[in-house]
Structures are given as structure tokens and as C-alpha cells.
Amino acid sequence: MKDQAERLRLMAKSLKTRIENDLVRGMKHTRVVVVTSGKGGVGKTNLALNLALALAESGLRIVLLDADMGLANVDIILGLAPKYNLYHVIRGEKGIKEIILHGPCGLEIIPGGSGIQELANLPEEALQAVIRDLGRLDGEYDLMIIDTGAGISNSVLSYVTAADDIVVVTTPEPTSLTDAYGIIKAASNRQARGAVYIVVNRVETETEGILVAQKLISVGERFLGVEMKLLGCLVEDRAVEVAVKNQQPFLVSHPNSQVSRNVRDIARKLHDKSGGDKVPVKASGLRSFFRNLTSFLR
Ligand SMILES: Nc1ncnc2c1ncn2[C@@H]1O[C@H](COP(=O)(O)OP(=O)(O)O)[C@@H](O)[C@H]1O
Ligand SMILES: [Mg+2]
Numbered sequence: 001m002k003d004q005a006e007r008l009r010l011m012a013k014s015l016k017t018r019i020e021n022d023l024v025r026g027m028k029h030t031r032v033v034v035v036t037s038g039k040g041g042v043g044k045t046n047l048a049l050n051l052a053l054a055l056a057e058s059g060l061r062i063v064l065l066d067a068d069m070g071l072a073n074v075d076i077i078l079g080l081a082p083k084y085n086l087y088h089v090i091r092g093e094k095g096i097k098e099i100i101l102h103g104p105c106g107l108e109i110i111p112g113g114s115g116i117q118e119l120a121n122l123p124e125e126a127l128q129a130v131i132r133d134l135g136r137l138d139g140e141y142d143l144m145i146i147d148t149g150a151g152i153s154n155s156v157l158s159y160v161t162a163a164d165d166i167v168v169v170t171t172p173e174p175t176s177l178t179d180a181y182g183i184i185k186a187a188s189n190r191q192a193r194g195a196v197y198i199v200v201n202r203v204e205t206e207t208e209g210i211l212v213a214q215k216l217i218s219v220g221e222r223f224l225g226v227e228m229k230l231l232g233c234l235v236e237d238r239a240v241e242v243a244v245k246n247q248q249p250f251l252v253s254h255p256n257s258q259v260s261r262n263v264r265d266i267a268r269k270l271h272d273k274s275g276g277d278k279v280p281v282k283a284s285g286l287r288s289f290f291r292n293l294t295s296f297l298r
Contacts, residue, residue, distance in 0.1 A: 029285030030063075030141045031274055034163035034194070038179025040150035042171050043201040046240055047263070048147035049074050050251045054267035056105040057251075060142040063100070067112040067159060068149045075111055078103055079247035085113030089133065090122065096133050104252050108141070117155060119290075120297035127294060135287035143274075144286065151179075152186045158296035160187045164283045165274065166194040167231060171202045172212045180216060188224045190296075195273070196220075197231040199266060209233030229273070232266040234259050 035048040045068060052064040066074040075082050080101055088094040101109040119130065137144075146163070148156045160166055166187060170180035184196060198216060203209035213230040220226045237259035243250035251260050274283075 028139055028142075029283040030138050030144050031165065031283035032144050032146065032163045032286070032289045033165040033167060033270065033274075034146045034148060034159045035167045035169060036148045036156055036160055036183060037150050037169040037176070038152070038181070038183040039170075039173075039176045042150070042169050042176050043234065043240075044068070044150065044169050045074060045077060045147050046244070046250070047167075047169055047199060047201065047234070047266075048145050049077055050249050050260070050263045051267055051270070052107055052143075052145040053103070053105050053249055053251045054264045055143060055145075055271065056107040057264075058267065058271070060271070061106075061140065063108045063110060063137065063141045063144050064103075065110045065112060065144055065146045067116055067155075068147050073111075074109060074147055075101070077244055077247060077249060078109070080109075082111040082113075085111040086116060087113045087118060090116075090118045090130050092126070092129070096137060104249065116293070116297070119294050131287060131290050131294070134290045135285075138286035144289075152183055155297065156183075157186055157190060158293050160194070161190045161192045161296050162289050162292040163192070163194045164289075165197060165270070166192060167197045167199055167270075168228075169199045169201055170212070170216065172200060172208060177212065177216055181219060184220055184226055184228070185224055188226050196226055196228040197270070197273075198228055199231050200233045202236045203233045204236060206233050206235075231269055231273075232262060234262045234266075 035044050037044050048064060052062050056062040064074060082101055084094050084099040089096050089099060099111065101111065103109050119127065122130065146159055148159050168180050168184060170176045198213045200209035200212050210230065217228045220228050235258045237257055239250045239254035239257040239259055243253045246253060250257060251263060254260055
């Protein structure tokens with residue numbers, strides 16, 4: 001009799017925990033982190049991919065949206081040859097789940113292709129259907145990382161303006177820094193609501209990176225009133241070039257290299273800043289992200 005009561009009590013307790021977990025999961029939106037830069041070739045794609053992998057490695061559910069229409073894309077670094085991309089989803093030929101690729105560490109990848117630009121030209125009804133389809137992914141991932149192209153195009157700025165977090169990549173070169181300032185200024189003019197984070201890539205020493213970031217952060221605060229935080233630095237490392245040539249993410253091919261350690265630090269910091277495991281994440285979710293993105297593109 002006593003045993004039975006105890007068993008019932010345990011069953012009720014486990015049911016309660018399960019319902020609570022489901023509720024938390026159901027309420028949790030996917031947070032959108034956009035990786036961008038002013039100048040091209042500063043390491044956005046490598047950072048976006050390896051950061052996504054480092055976050056996935058730590059047990060988070062991550063999807064990487066490849067929205068860079070340039071040449072060196074995520075699929076190339078991963079040695080994948082996607083047959084379909086967002087273009088096919090937007091044309092109604094494929095559902096979003098049918099185009100998702102599976103990478104290392106459970107990372108999922110959405111090849112963008114020329115898809116997103118098409119969104120802006122869709123008639124209202126078709127647009128709503130696509131947003132409903134994309135919105136189905138909301139809550140299925142903790143974070144969506146977006147790799148964008150460089151520069152101040154309307155398309156890149158639309159992603160930046162709609163994101164929860166904006167990661168601006170720069171190198172210590174003055175031209176890269178001025179262009180980084182340019183994109184932050186453009187984002188601020190558009191009233192981007194995301195938190196702005198700086199990553200300094202290709203540094204010789206961490207001190208160099210911190211000094212470079214401090215310069216950018218103080219100029220941004222003084223002239224734009226934009227608050228920025230340094231997310232971290234990545235050293236100049238041959239491992240990056242070798243990994244790209246072998247079509248592998250450096251985190252996979254050179255897991256113990258300095259640059260891989262740098263990426264893991266950045267992943268940890270980004271996760272902590274976005275609330276970590278404890279505090280419910282303040283994100284507006286993928287439906288609202290794609291709705292805003294489309295209205296900005298138009
Ligand atoms: N930390 C680094 N150390 C050495 N080389 C790097 C580093 N980051 C980037 N590179 C080099 O720069 C190239 C361009 O990087 P990529 O991520 O494609 O830039 P983006 O996406 O900004 O155009 C890489 O193929 C690599 O050769
Ligand atoms: Mg790129």
C-alpha cells in the first residue's frame with residue numbers, strides 16, 4: 001500500500017517535470033545572431049561556421065543560415081554540394097525541412113542561395129505561406145547563426161536590423177576598421193535593435209586585438225551612441241588556410257589549435273551574454289525575424 005503511494009507520487013513528480021520542460025521549450029524562441037563585416041575577406045564565413053560548431057559541440061541546438069551570396073560559402077568549406085536552397089522553398093518547390101543539410105556535431109545548415117532576395121518580390125499571400133513555413137523552425141533551435149556578405153547593401157543591412165545579436169568581424173587593418181565602423185553606423189541609422197558585439201580576427205596577440213577593439217568601441221560610443229562589447233579575438237593561424245583548402249572547418253581538423261580555442265571562448269561568451277541556460281532568452285523568434293527581414297528588404 002505504502003509502496004503504491006510512493007510510486008504514484010514519483011510518477012506525478014516526473015510528469016510534472018516533463019510538463020514543465022515542455023512548457024519552457026514551447027515558450028523558448030530561437031535567438032538570431034547575424035555575423036557581418038564592413039570589408040570582405042575578414043573571416044566572417046569561417047567565424048560563423050566554426051562558432052556555430054563550437055556552440056553545437058557544447059550541446060546547443062544550432063542552425064546556420066548561409067546568406068552570403070559571395071564565392072567562399074559555408075557549403076564549400078564543408079565540402080557539401082546542396083541541390084536545393086531557400087530559393088526552392090520560396091518558389092514553393094520544397095519545404096524548409098527538405099533543404100536542411102546536416103553538418104558535424106549535429107549542426108544543421110540552411111543553404112540560402114539567391115532565395116532571400118526573392119522574398120521581397122513575392123505577392124502577399126505567397127509571402128505569408130513562406131513565413132509560416134520558416135516560422136515552423138522557431139524554438140527547434142536555441143540559436144540561428146547567419147553568415148552574411150560584406151558591406152552596406154540593403155540585403156545585409158536588413159539581416160542586421162532584424163537580428164537579436166549583431167557580431168561585427170574586423171581585422172586590425174585600418175581599412176577593415178573604418179568599414180566596420182561604417183556598417184555599425186548604417187545599422188544605427190536604421191535603428192537596429194540587436195546588441196552589437198565585436199570580434200577581431202587575425203591578431204598577432206590578444207593585446208593587439210583588445211586595443212583595436214577598444215578604439216572601435218570608444219569611437220562608436222562617442223559618435224554613434226552605440227554600446228558595443230568585445231566578444232573576443234582570433235589569432236592569425238595557418239590552421240585556417242589549411243582547413244579551408246581541405247574543405248573542413250578548422251574546429252574539426254585542428255581542434256587543439258589556438259584559433260579553435262579562441263572560437264570556443266567566443267562561443268562561451270556569446271552563450272553567457274544571451275542568457276546562458278538559466279534566464280529565459282529574450283528573443284522575438286523566427287516568425288517575427290523573417291517578417292521584419294522581409295519588410296526591411298522591401
Ligand atoms: N584567423 C585567421 N588566420 C589565418 N587566415 C585566416 C584567418 N581568418 C581568415 N583567414 C583567411 O581569410 C580567408 C577568408 O576568410 P572568410 O571566412 O571566407 O572571409 P569572409 O567570409 O569575411 O569573406 C580564409 O580563406 C583564410 O585563408
Ligand atoms: Mg564569406
